[in-house]
Amino acid sequence: MAIPVPATFADVTLEWMQGALAEGEVLDAEVASLAVEPMAASKGLIGDLATIGVTYARGEGPATFVLKLPAANPDSRRIGEMLNAYGREVAFYRHVAPHAAGTRLATCYYSGEDDSAGRWAVLLEHIEADEFDFIAGATTAQANAAVDALADFHHLWWDEQTPFVWMPGFDVTGVGGLQPLWLSNLPVFVDKYRASLPGSTAEWVLAFAPQLAAWSRRAATEPLTMVHSDYRIDNLLFQGDQVTMIDWQTAMRAPAAMDLSCFIATSLDVDDRRAHEAGLILCYLDRLRSNGTDVDPEWFATSYDENLLWWMGQFGNNLAHLDPGDAATQAGLTTMVERVYTAALDRNVGRLL
Numbered sequence: 232m233a234i235p236v237p238a239t240f241a242d243v244t245l246e247w248m249q250g251a252l253a254e255g256e257v258l259d260a261e262v263a264s265l266a267v268e269p270m271a272a273s274k275g276l277i278g279d280l281a282t283i284g285v286t287y288a289r290g291e292g293p294a295t296f297v298l299k300l301p302a303a304n305p306d307s308r309r310i311g312e313m314l315n316a317y318g319r320e321v322a323f324y325r326h327v328a329p330h331a332a333g334t335r336l337a338t339c340y341y342s343g344e345d346d347s348a349g350r351w352a353v354l355l356e357h358i359e360a361d362e363f364d365f366i367a368g369a370t371t372a373q374a375n376a377a378v379d380a381l382a383d384f385h386h387l388w389w390d391e392q393t394p395f396v397w398m399p400g401f402d403v404t405g406v407g408g409l410q411p412l413w414l415s416n417l418p419v420f421v422d423k424y425r426a427s428l429p430g431s432t433a434e435w436v437l438a439f440a441p442q443l444a445a446w447s448r449r450a451a452t453e454p455l456t457m458v459h460s461d462y463r464i465d466n467l468l469f470q471g472d473q474v475t476m477i478d479w480q481t482a483m484r485a486p487a488a489m490d491l492s493c494f495i496a497t498s499l500d501v502d503d504r505r506a507h508e509a510g511l512i513l514c515y516l517d518r519l520r521s522n523g524t525d526v527d528p529e530w531f532a533t534s535y536d537e538n539l540l541w542w543m544g545q546f547g548n549n550l551a552h553l554d555p556g557d558a559a560t561q562a563g564l565t566t567m568v569e570r571v572y573t574a575a576l577d578r579n580v581g582r583l584l
Contacts, residue, residue, distance in 0.1 A: 236343040236350035237300065240281045243267050248283065251354055252292075255341035260290030267298075276555070277302050277311035277480065282357060295357035296340065301349070306553045313412070315399075316480035317351035318344060322397050323479040324353055327457070334384045335475040337468075358475055360468035365563055368500035369464050371507070377467055377494055378511050380474040381459075382518035385487045388457035389524045400484025401451040407444025413548050414440050420547035424568050432572040435581040436543040442584070443544065446537065453534070454526070455484045462490040463567075464498035487526075488534040491515055493542055496574040497567050504574060536580045542571050543580075 234250035237243055248265050252258050263286045270280040283296045301317050302308045311317055324339035341354035363373065394400060417440050421433045428436075439446075459466070460481035468475040495508055512535065516526055546568060555561050575581075 233343065236345045236348070236352050237298075238348075238350055239303070240267050240269055240279075240298070240300070243281075243283065243298065248285065251341035251343070254343075255339070255354065257338065257340045258290075258292045260292045261288040262286070263288035275299070275302065275478075276560075277307045277314075277316055278478075279303055283354075293356055297337070297355045297357045299353045299355065301351060304556060307555075310549050310553065311480065312349075314481055318346065319398070319482055320353055320478075320480040321351050322395070323482050326395055326397070327479075327482065331384065331387065334387070335380070335473060337475060337477055355477075358468050358470070360470055360475070363464055363469065365464060365498075366500075366566060368503055369498045371503075372472065373464070373467075373469055374495075374499060374503075374507065374511060375514065376469065376472045376474045377462075377464070377498070378491070378515045379518050380476065381462060381490055381494065382515050383522065384476070385456045385458070385490070386519055386522040386524045388484075389487075389519075390454050390456070391484075394457075394484050398457075398483060400455065401447055401486070402455055402484055405444065405447040405451060406485075407447045409545075409548065410440065410443040413443055413544050416548045416551035417544060420551040423551065424547075424565070427565055427569045428572050429569075430576045431581060432543065432576050435540070435575065435584060436547055438581075438584050439540050439544055446541075450486055450534075450537070453486065453530070456487045458483060458485045458487065458490045460485065460489060460493075462494045464494070486534050486538060488531060488538040489541060492535050492538040492574075496539060496542065496571045499570075501570060501573050504570070505577065508574075533583075536575075536578050536583060539571070539575045539578060539580050540583065543575055546571060 234247060234254055237247065245262060245265055248262050266284045268282045279300050279302050281298050283298055284294060301311055321342045321344045324342045328336050328339060337358060338356040339353055343352045417437055421437065425433060459476060460483050461478060466478040468477060495504055495511055516528055516531060519526055550564060
């Protein structure tokens with residue numbers, strides 16, 4: 232019988248931890264003690280995280296785990312449920328991770344879901360990673376490593392004809408279902424973030440909203456792969472030139488440029504992005520080619536710009552009603568918006584409307 236999925240970190244007892252490890256069947260050990268330490272809310276936008284330090288009565292294993300639960304913040308929880316983010320991450324670690332050869336992922340020791348109770352949880356390996364400064368942006372070495380890792384992952388699933396049935400995608404569900412939400416939420420977002428939206432970008436995102444379904448249908452006829460769909464520096468753990476991808480709550484089948492445009496536009500500061508964007512796109516395409524996936528650069532450039540439009544709308548949709556609850560997180564969100572919209576302006580994506 233499956234153990235109950237925890238609703239809060241208070242539900243994580245010694246008995247629960249032992250049951251979770253037994254159910255996960257990854258680690259054969261007996262836990263002697265544990266200490267649960269919730270992380271700051273800024274560590275997870277639509278999920279809450281805690282570290283769990285353990286000692287062992289029998290066997291050996293990690294000294295620390297990370298437990299992810301749905302966000303307690305109702306605004307964040309609403310976004311997560313709208314995206315089915317919690318169920319998707321459980322499914323990713325159960326069904327995709329075992330087949331993601333060559334991709335560095337945190338080991339998952341337990342995944343639980345109780346849809347009827349609105350409970351989901353994943354218990355992951357804790358990875359000590361290099362520090363990064365989001366405001367300063369990714370270093371050149373970090374950007375290059377992230378782009379190489381992304382190309383390697385995309386290659387595994389490029390034009391895969393047997394997608395996972397639970398996974399949303401442009402070729403299955405499309406993203407047109409978001410169009411009514413965009414039409415409702417984007418005017419609120421534009422009013423809220425107007426000072427951070429340069430040039431005519433506010434008008435561009437409002438003009439793109441009623442075109443979302445049509446764009447999704449057309450993009451579904453082009454090459455697709457499995458995408459992370461939130462590929463930002465916050466969701467990567469760097470250890471030198473090694474990159475571990477985390478936070479798989481929005482995995483889907485979509486254009487590859489969705490991930491690359493997200494990383495470059497959000498994770499580099501504006502000056503660095505202007506200096507290195509073209510080179511990083513070329514490096515990504517070269518890495519794909521070295522893996523055996525040849526992509527037309529002209530088509531990819533257009534897809535990249537279309538996906539900047541996508542991120543303008545999707546970030547706006549998600550942030551319209553979100554109050555993160557602390558100034559530091561809000562500053563990071565504002566910086567992200569400014570970077571994405573400035574990238575869109577620099578590449579004149581409004582020409583596509």
